[in-house]
Amino acid sequence: MCGRASTSGPDGMSPNLSAVQILTLGSPSIAALFALSFLVLSRQSDSARYLKVLAASFLLFAAASLVQILGIPQDAGWNAVISAGLYAGCVILLGDGVLGRSGLGLGLAVKIIAFVSIVGGICYFYYGSNDIIARVYVLNFGCAAVLLIAAARLTRLLRGRPMERVLFWLFLAFALSFFPRTWLTLGQVHAGMGARAFGTSSFWVALHLTVVLFGIALAVVLILAATMDRIEDLKRERNEDPLTGLLNRRGFHEHAAAWERRRERPLSLIACDVDHFKQINDRYGHAAGDQVLRRTASLVARLLRAGDVASRMGGEEFLILLPGTDAAEARALAQEMRKAIETERYAGLSEGLRITASFGVAQMEPRESMADLAARVDRLLYAAKRHGRNRVEVGSLTPSADSTDAGRH
Known part of the structure; x- marks a missing residue:
C-alpha cells in the first residue's frame, strides 16, 4: 500500500516481470485464497454478513496488488489512483468486517471520509504536486487511521475469550505496523524515483512482505474465531429452546x-x-x-x-x-x-x-x-x-x- 505509479516501461508496454514482482505475486494469490475461505465459512454461519465483508476486503487487496504489480492500467496516474482506491476499500472493509463480528461497524460517515481523504490525497499529490513521498504517507497513514478507529471500538474483545484477546492485539499490531514500516523504509524512496526503481525498492518489498505476514496471521485468527463462533452457535441451537430463547x-x-x-x-x-x-x-x-x-x-x-x-x-x-x-x-x-x-x-x-x-x-x-x-x-x-x-x-x-x-x- 504505497500509492506508487505504474511499473510500465517507457514505451508504454508492461515490462517483463522482475524477480521482486514474481515474489510479490504471492500476496494477491494468498489474499484470494483467504477470501474464498471466508466465503465458504459464510455459507455455514448464521452471522454470514461479516464473513462476506472480510472476503470482499481480501479480494480488494488482491486486486490492488495486481494493479500495481502488473501495471494495469499502464497510465501511471490512473494506476496510482485506482490502486489507492482499492487499498482504501480493502482496509475500510477489513475494519468493518472485524467489527461486524461483534455487532459493531465503522459507520457510514467514517467510511466516506476515509475513502475520499485517501483517494483525494493521492490525486492531489499526483496531479497537483507530483510527490511520491506524500502519496506514501497519505495511503499508509490513512489506512492506519482507519484500522486504529476500528481497534478503538474493539476493546470489548479484551474481556472475552483468549481467542478474542489474540484477535484484538493482532489487529492493533497490524494497524500500528504502518507507522514504523513507513518511517523505516521511506529513506529508500525519493521524490525523483522512477516507477521501475520504486517497484523494486526495499520499501515495496518490505511493504508486501509485512502485509502478507500480518494478513496471513489475521486471516488465520479470524477463520479460527469464525469456526469457534459456529461451534458455539451449534451448541446454543442444541441447548436453547427456540420458542423462548431460554435453555432447554x-x-x-x-x-x-x-x-x-x-x-x-x-x-x-x-x-x-x-x-x-x-x-x-x-x-x-x-x-x-x-x-x-x-x-x-x-x-x-x-x-x-x-x-x-x-x-x-x-x-x-x-x-x-x-x-x-x-x-x-x-x-x-x-x-x-x-x-x-x-x-x-x-x-x-x-x-x-x-x-x-x-x-x-x-x-x-x-x-x-x-x-x-x-x-x-x-x-x-x-x-x-x-x-x-x-x-x-x-x-x-x-x-x-x-x-x-x-x-x-
Missing part, C-alpha cells in the same frame, strides 16, 4: 451438572408453572399460548442476576438455578416473578384475564444431588397448585416435609 432441558442439565460438580453453596432452585395453561391453549389457540410462554420467559429472564440460569423444561414449566442464593433470597425472587407475571397484560387474550403462575422453591442440602433437589422443588410446585395456585411454596430442610400428591394443572 438438555442445556439446563449441562449447567446443573457443572454446578453440582463444583459443590458451591448455597444453591437454590425455583420451579415455575403457568396456571391453567391448557385452558388458555384451548380457548385462545396455540399462537396465544406461545405468546404467553414467550412473555413469561421474558419476565423471568429480566429478573435474573449474572450467573443465574433459566430454562424451559417443556410445556409451561420453567426451572431457574440460582448459584450463591439461599432459600430466603430465592423465595423473594420467586415472589417478584409471580407478581410480574400476574400484573402483565398479554396480547391476544380477553381484557381483564390474568395470567398467573405457581412456584416451588428449595435450597440444596449438604449431601443432596441435583436430581433430588429438582424432584423436591417439583413436589413443592405441586403443593402450590394444590393450595390455590398463584403462590410460592418454599421447602424446609427435610425433603419428606415437602411431599404432596396434588396435581398441577
Whole structure:
C-alpha cells in the first residue's frame, strides 16, 4: 500500500516481470485464497454478513496488488489512483468486517471520509504536486487511521475469550505496523524515483512482505474465531429452546451438572408453572399460548442476576438455578416473578384475564444431588397448585416435609 505509479516501461508496454514482482505475486494469490475461505465459512454461519465483508476486503487487496504489480492500467496516474482506491476499500472493509463480528461497524460517515481523504490525497499529490513521498504517507497513514478507529471500538474483545484477546492485539499490531514500516523504509524512496526503481525498492518489498505476514496471521485468527463462533452457535441451537430463547432441558442439565460438580453453596432452585395453561391453549389457540410462554420467559429472564440460569423444561414449566442464593433470597425472587407475571397484560387474550403462575422453591442440602433437589422443588410446585395456585411454596430442610400428591394443572 504505497500509492506508487505504474511499473510500465517507457514505451508504454508492461515490462517483463522482475524477480521482486514474481515474489510479490504471492500476496494477491494468498489474499484470494483467504477470501474464498471466508466465503465458504459464510455459507455455514448464521452471522454470514461479516464473513462476506472480510472476503470482499481480501479480494480488494488482491486486486490492488495486481494493479500495481502488473501495471494495469499502464497510465501511471490512473494506476496510482485506482490502486489507492482499492487499498482504501480493502482496509475500510477489513475494519468493518472485524467489527461486524461483534455487532459493531465503522459507520457510514467514517467510511466516506476515509475513502475520499485517501483517494483525494493521492490525486492531489499526483496531479497537483507530483510527490511520491506524500502519496506514501497519505495511503499508509490513512489506512492506519482507519484500522486504529476500528481497534478503538474493539476493546470489548479484551474481556472475552483468549481467542478474542489474540484477535484484538493482532489487529492493533497490524494497524500500528504502518507507522514504523513507513518511517523505516521511506529513506529508500525519493521524490525523483522512477516507477521501475520504486517497484523494486526495499520499501515495496518490505511493504508486501509485512502485509502478507500480518494478513496471513489475521486471516488465520479470524477463520479460527469464525469456526469457534459456529461451534458455539451449534451448541446454543442444541441447548436453547427456540420458542423462548431460554435453555432447554438438555442445556439446563449441562449447567446443573457443572454446578453440582463444583459443590458451591448455597444453591437454590425455583420451579415455575403457568396456571391453567391448557385452558388458555384451548380457548385462545396455540399462537396465544406461545405468546404467553414467550412473555413469561421474558419476565423471568429480566429478573435474573449474572450467573443465574433459566430454562424451559417443556410445556409451561420453567426451572431457574440460582448459584450463591439461599432459600430466603430465592423465595423473594420467586415472589417478584409471580407478581410480574400476574400484573402483565398479554396480547391476544380477553381484557381483564390474568395470567398467573405457581412456584416451588428449595435450597440444596449438604449431601443432596441435583436430581433430588429438582424432584423436591417439583413436589413443592405441586403443593402450590394444590393450595390455590398463584403462590410460592418454599421447602424446609427435610425433603419428606415437602411431599404432596396434588396435581398441577
